[in-house]
Amino acid sequence: MDVELVKQVWRLIPSLAAAGNVQMAVDRWLLEQHESGKHPPTLRFYTWSPPAISLGCHQKQYPEFWQNLRTNFTGQGDKLDLVRRPSGGRAVLHQGDLTYAVVTSGLEGSRLQVYAKICEFLIQGWRSLGVELNYGQAGRGYIHNPNCFGTATGADLILADGSKLIGSAQLRKGEAILQHGSILLDPHAGLFQEVFGKDAFTPVQLPHNFHLETVIEALIIAACDCFNMETELKPLSEVEWEEILNQC
Numbered sequence: 001m002d003v004e005l006v007k008q009v010w011r012l013i014p015s016l017a018a019a020g021n022v023q024m025a026v027d028r029w030l031l032e033q034h035e036s037g038k039h040p041p042t043l044r045f046y047t048w049s050p051p052a053i054s055l056g057c058h059q060k061q062y063p064e065f066w067q068n069l070r071t072n073f074t075g076q077g078d079k080l081d082l083v084r085r086p087s088g089g090r091a092v093l094h095q096g097d098l099t100y101a102v103v104t105s106g107l108e109g110s111r112l113q114v115y116a117k118i119c120e121f122l123i124q125g126w127r128s129l130g131v132e133l134n135y136g137q138a139g140r141g142y143i144h145n146p147n148c149f150g151t152a153t154g155a156d157l158i159l160a161d162g163s164k165l166i167g168s169a170q171l172r173k174g175e176a177i178l179q180h181g182s183i184l185l186d187p188h189a190g191l192f193q194e195v196f197g198k199d200a201f202t203p204v205q206l207p208h209n210f211h212l213e214t215v216i217e218a219l220i221i222a223a224c225d226c227f228n229m230e231t232e233l234k235p236l237s238e239v240e241w242e243e244i245l246n247q248c
Helices: 020-035 064-068 111-128 140-144 189-196 212-226 238-245
Strands: 008-018 042-048 052-055 081-084 092-094 097-105 164-173 176-184 229-233
Touching: 008 020, 008 212, 020 042, 020 052, 020 081, 020 097, 020 164, 020 176, 020 238, 042 212, 092 097, 092 189, 097 111, 097 212, 111 164, 111 176, 111 212, 212 229
Parallel strands: 008 042, 008 229, 052 081
Antiparallel strands: 042 097, 052 092, 097 176, 164 176
């Protein structure tokens, strides 16, 4: 007789728009809490407001002008935030993108195998929207490119035309894993070129414009299937926010 596996309950944090240093503090806090056994596995989606450039935790080389880059994207000449991620990888411009974060544990295998296990919900979710994704093929030469979306490795997901839709990075703390990544939905070409250069921008050719809510809903459904889990929608509490903001 088949025994149905009991589904694990993951925390689903409502979509959040906030500054980059706040978003990274949330992800670090979730990983630390899960690693210490105080917090369940978590799934969340978020956007960066104002736009920001995030650097990989070990990324030392990047253009000096990024530190004082101002953009008219918002119409006010705001300074573009420069934030360091707790995970690795190269620089990502967060504007017109959706970021996902998965915090979990108990996944076995190499780093690339764990990437694939987590990325399956991204592949399945986008397939439900009529978009097929595959893994990138770039070799080690990618480390010389400061732009994360300038090349696609085996940990990245690309469209049929070879353009990169999702770039992900990962951090382990004990048995706990944080994997987060940027989904390029509606980037502003001018801002992208201002940051990475005129030849750096490759437009993402999606079948049609997707609303954030549509994408998030499809990815949540896929995650429930891929991770054999159910979600409990639970915003961050005032006490949790206090702990998180103390890290900023």
